[in-house]
Amino acid sequence: MSAVRPVSTAAGDRFEHRAVISGVGQSAIGRQIDRSGFQLALDAILAAVDDAGLTVDDVDGLAMFPGGGVANLPGYSGANLYEVQDALRLTTRWRQGQVEGMSLPFSAPAAAVATGQARHVVVYRTVKEGSAARRAGGRPAYGSTKPEAEGPLAWLLPVGMLSPVVQIAPYATRYLHDFGVTREQLAWIPVTQRAHAARNPDAAYRSPLTIDDYLAARMISTPMCLFDCDVPVDGATAIVVSTVDAAPDLRAPVRIEAMAGVIDGRPSWDQWEDMSRVGHATAAALWARTALGPGDVDVAQLYDGFTIEAVWWLEAMGFCGVGEAAAFVEGGKRIGLDGDLPLNTWGGQLSGGRLHAGFGHTAEAVRQLRGEAGDRQVAGAEVAAVTNVGGYEAGAALLTRW
Amino acid sequence: MDATIGIPPAVTEETAPFWAAAAEGRLVVEHCPACGTDAFPPRGICRRCRSRALEWVEVTGPGQVYSYTVNHQRWLPDLEVPYAVVLVEFDGHPGVRVPGRLRGCEPDAATVGLPVAVGFEPGPGGQAIPSFVAATAGVAAGAGPAAP
Numbered sequence: 211m212s213a214v215r216p217v218s219t220a221a222g223d224r225f226e227h228r229a230v231i232s233g234v235g236q237s238a239i240g241r242q243i244d245r246s247g248f249q250l251a252l253d254a255i256l257a258a259v260d261d262a263g264l265t266v267d268d269v270d271g272l273a274m275f276p277g278g279g280v281a282n283l284p285g286y287s288g289a290n291l292y293e294v295q296d297a298l299r300l301t302t303r304w305r306q307g308q309v310e311g312m313s314l315p316f317s318a319p320a321a322a323v324a325t326g327q328a329r330h331v332v333v334y335r336t337v338k339e340g341s342a343a344r345r346a347g348g349r350p351a352y353g354s355t356k357p358e359a360e361g362p363l364a365w366l367l368p369v370g371m372l373s374p375v376v377q378i379a380p381y382a383t384r385y386l387h388d389f390g391v392t393r394e395q396l397a398w399i400p401v402t403q404r405a406h407a408a409r410n411p412d413a414a415y416r417s418p419l420t421i422d423d424y425l426a427a428r429m430i431s432t433p434m435c436l437f438d439c440d441v442p443v444d445g446a447t448a449i450v451v452s453t454v455d456a457a458p459d460l461r462a463p464v465r466i467e468a469m470a471g472v473i474d475g476r477p478s479w480d481q482w483e484d485m486s487r488v489g490h491a492t493a494a495a496l497w498a499r500t501a502l503g504p505g506d507v508d509v510a511q512l513y514d515g516f517t518i519e520a521v522w523w524l525e526a527m528g529f530c531g532v533g534e535a536a537a538f539v540e541g542g543k544r545i546g547l548d549g550d551l552p553l554n555t556w557g558g559q560l561s562g563g564r565l566h567a568g569f570g571h572t573a574e575a576v577r578q579l580r581g582e583a584g585d586r587q588v589a590g591a592e593v594a595a596v597t598n599v600g601g602y603e604a605g606a607a608l609l610t611r612w
Numbered sequence: 613m614d615a616t617i618g619i620p621p622a623v624t625e626e627t628a629p630f631w632a633a634a635a636e637g638r639l640v641v642e643h644c645p646a647c648g649t650d651a652f653p654p655r656g657i658c659r660r661c662r663s664r665a666l667e668w669v670e671v672t673g674p675g676q677v678y679s680y681t682v683n684h685q686r687w688l689p690d691l692e693v694p695y696a697v698v699l700v701e702f703d704g705h706p707g708v709r710v711p712g713r714l715r716g717c718e719p720d721a722a723t724v725g726l727p728v729a730v731g732f733e734p735g736p737g738g739q740a741i742p743s744f745v746a747a748t749a750g751v752a753a754g755a756g757p758a759a760p
Contacts, residue, residue, distance in 0.1 A: 351619065351687035358622040358737070365653055367619040368741050369712050370697050372687040379681035380699055387679075387724045432682040432720075480699055480711045481653075485679055 224499055229320035230463035231609065232330070233262025233450035234573040239412050239563050242344055243444035247288020247336040250446035252297065255332055258448035263461030264330055269450075270303045271328030273319055275335045275567045277307025282353050282363070285342030289334065289446070304328040313471025313492070313605025314568050314598050319451035320466055331451045335569040339442035340414075349373065349442060362478040362602075374515065375439055377479040378601075379431040382518040384485040386433055388533070393433050395536035397424040399517045399553070400437045400560045402542035407557025409547075409586040414441045414563035438517040440559035447569035449576075462580045462612070467502060467593070469607035470495035477602035486533075488519075489526030489600040496606045497528070504528040507608070508591040509578045510551050511571035513598045514558040523597045524553075527606065552588045568598030568605065579611045615713055617691045620737025626654045629668055634740040639730045641708050643669035652708045659707070671708065673730040674747060675700040678709055680722040696722040700744050712742025721746065 235257025237243070237250035245253075259266055274291050281287040291307050304327040306318055319331035343349045351372040353359050359367035371377045385391065401421055407413035419437065427435040457463050474491035475482045482488065497503065504527060512523035521535045529551055530538035539545050545553035556562045556574040563570065575594035577583040591611070598605040623631050630653075633640040642651045644658035644666055651659045658666060680698040696719035701709050713733065714722055728744035735741030 348686065353619050354688065356619075359619045360622045362653075364621040364624075364627065365711050368621045368735050368737075368739060369743075370615065370618060370683060370691075370695055371711060372618065372683075372691070373685065375685070376681055376683050376687075376697065379683075380679035380697075383681055384679040384724065429682075429684045431685060434681075481709060 224468065225324040226320050226466040226469050228324035228454050229466055230452055230454050230457060230460070231316055231449060231466065231572070231576055232452040232456070232460045232463045233258040233260070233264065234576045235259070235261050235448045236412065236573060237446040239414065239443055239445035239565070241340045241414055241441070241443060243340070247338045247446070248293065250444065251289030251294060251334050251336040251448070254446035254448035255294065255298070255334055258332060258450050261461065262330070262450040262452065263459065264450065266298050266300070268330050269298070269300055269332050271305065271319060271322055271331030272300065272302050273306040273331060273333040275307070275312050275315065275333070276309040282355060283339065283342070284346065284350050284355055285338035285340070285442070288336030288338055294334070302328070304331060310603070312567065313603060314469060314596065314607055315449050315572050316451045316466065317469055317471060317605060320469070323451055323453040329453050329456055332448055333451065334446060334448040335565065335567055336446040337564060337566055338444050339564060340444045343442045366480060375434055376431045378516055378518065379434045381485040381488065382433050382516070385518060385521065388486040389536070391536040394421060394425060395540050396517055396521060397421050398539040398542045399514070399520050399545070400424060402539070402545050403514070403554045403558045404561045405542070406547060406555050406586055407561035409584070410556045410562060413557040413561055414443050415557070415561045434516060434518070437560065440515050440564040441561065443563035443565070445563060445565055447565050447573050449569065449572055464576050464579050465610045465612060467608040467610045468496055468499035469605065470499060471605040473602065473604055479601060482601055487526070488522040489597065489604055489606070492604040492606045493526040493528065496608065500608055502593060502608060506593050507551065507595045508593050509555060509575070509588045510553050510595045511555070511575045512553060512595065513568060513571060513600060514554055514560050515564070515599070517560065519600055520553065520558070522600045526600070527595060527597065547586060547588060555583065555586045555588060568596060571596050571598070575609050579609055613695055613715070614692050615695070615733055615735050615741060615743065617688055618736035620735070620739050626656050630654060631739055633668070633670070634732050634742070637732050637740070639671045639710065639742065640668040641671055641705065642666045650705045650708050652710055671702050671705055671730065673702060674727050675702045675730065675744065677722065677724060677726040677728060679724060680714065682719040682722065694719045698722060698728065698744055700728055710742055712744050715743050715745050717746035
C-alpha cells in the first residue's frame with residue numbers, strides 16, 4: 211500500500227463524488243420580463259431551494275456568475291451576491307463570484323461542499339440582456355458599457371470585433387474551411403434544437419424553424435447568421451449543490467460522475483492556436499476521470515452560445531470524430547429527442563434563451579436525469595453530458611441519475 | 613469605409629509601444645533576444661523562456677489570413693457595415709497573430725490564406741488600428757499599404 215495517494219484516476223476517489231446537484235430553479239424566462247434582475251434571481255433561488263427539498267435556512271454557501279465590477283455588456287449581470295445574502299438573511303461559510311475559472315456553474319461549489327466548507331451552496335446567474343437589447347434598439351456592442359476596451363478586448367473592439375459573434379465567427383470560418391463543411395449541414399443544429407424548444411414551455415422561441423428559414427436569415431457576421439446566435443433573454447437560473455452526506459434529506463439529487471476544465475491553448479478568442487479544434491483537452495481530462503465513455507451518454511447539453519460551439523463539443527467529447535460533426539447532425543435524426551444523442555433538449559441557448567455560462571444546460575440535464583423534463587423527456591436518461599464555453603474558459607461534466 | 617466609429621483601446625505600460633508604432637504606420641511585436649521568440653500581444657515577459665528583457669521588432673509582412681469574418685451588424689450607432697476583419701499571421705514570426713480590418717478588396721473577397729500587406733488606418737479614439745491590405749487588390753483599388 212502506497213503512502214502517496216494517487217491523483218484521481220478512473221478507478222480512484224474523486225472529490226466530485228462527495229457532491230450532488232440537489233436543486234435547480236428558474237425565474238420566468240423571456241425576451242422581455244418586466245421584473246428587475248434581482249427579483250428574477252430571488253425567484254430562481256427560492257425555486258431551486260424548494261426543488262432540492264431544503265429550506266432557505268439550510269443554505270450556507272452562495273455563488274454567482276459573474277462577480278463584481280462593471281460588466282462588458284448591458285444586462286449581462288444582475289443581483290449582487292451580498293444583496294442576495296442580505297435579502298435572504300443567510301449566514302454563509304463560503305462565497306464566490308467569478309468569471310475566470312468558472313468552468314461549470316457547479317464546479318467550484320462542488321469543491322466547496324466536498325471539502326466541508328459548506329453543506330448547501332446556491333449558485334445563480336441572472337441575465338437581463340433581452341431588455342437591454344430592446345432598449346439599445348438591437349444587440350449592443352460587447353464592451354459598450356466602458357469607455358475603453360481593456361485586456362484581451364483591447365485588440366478586438368477597436369478593429370470592429372464588437373461582439374462575441376464577430377469574435378467567434380472566425381472559428382466557424384476556419385472550421386468550414388478546414389473540413390469542407392457547409393453552413394447548410396450545420397444548420398441542422400439550430401433547426402433540431404428549435405424542434406426541441408417547441409416542447410419546452412419556457413423556451414424563448416418555439417415556432418418551427420426550417421433549413422430554408424435558416425438559409426434565408428440575415429447574416430450577422432459571416433458565416434454566422436441570426437439563427438447561429440443565441441437569443442438574448444431576461445431570466446435567472448439557480449442551482450443548489452449539496453454534500454452527498456445530505457442525500458437522505460434531499461428530494462431528488464443527481465450525481466456528479468466526473469468533471470474537468472482544462473485550458474491548454476492561448477486563452478483569448480483571437481489567439482487560440484487551432485480554431486477548428488476547441489474543448490479537446492477538457493474532454494480528455496473528463497474521460498480520464500470516469501469509466502464511462504461517450505457511448506454511455508443518453509442526453510447531451512452542450513454549450514451553444516453559437517452553433518459552432520456545439521460543433522466543438524460534439525467532436526471534443528468524442529460523440530463523433532474531428533471534422534465529422536456535419537455528417538453527424540445532418541438530417542437532425544441523431545441529435546433529435548429519439549436519436550442516439552438528443553442534443554440540447556430544452557432548445558439550448560439558440561432557442562431556449564441565453565441563460566449563459568452553462569446554467570440553462572445544467573438545469574436541463576438535472577431535469578432529464580430525474581425524469582422531470584415533461585414533453586421533451588428522453589426516455590430512460592441515466593447519463594447526461596454538460597459542457598460550457600470551450601475556448602478561453604471551458605468545462606465538461608457527466609451527471610448521472612441517483 | 614470609416615473605421616473610427618468604435619471603442620478605443622486602453623493603452624497600458626505593455627501596449628503603449630505598439631500603439632505608438634501603429635501611429636507611425638509600423639507593426640511591432642515583442643522579441644526576446646535571449647531565445648529569439650516573437651510574441652503578440654505584448655506581455656512584458658517572453659512566453660517561451662520567460663526572460664523579462666525584451667525588445668520590439670518590426671513586422672513588415674507580408675502576412676496571410678489565418679481566418680476572418682465579414683461583420684454585417686451595426687453594433688454601434690453610425691457603424692459602417694459590412695466590413696471584413698482578419699486574423700493575420702506572418703512568415704518568420706511564429707506565434708504572432710494580429711487582428712485587424714481588411715482593405716483593398718470587397719469584404720466578401722476575404723479568404724483563408726489571403727496574402728496581405730501590413731497597414732493601418734484611423735480607428736476609434738484617435739488611435740491607428742491595424743488595417744491589412746489585400747495583396748491581390750493592387751494599387752488600382754486605391755488602397756496601398758500606406759500609414760494613415
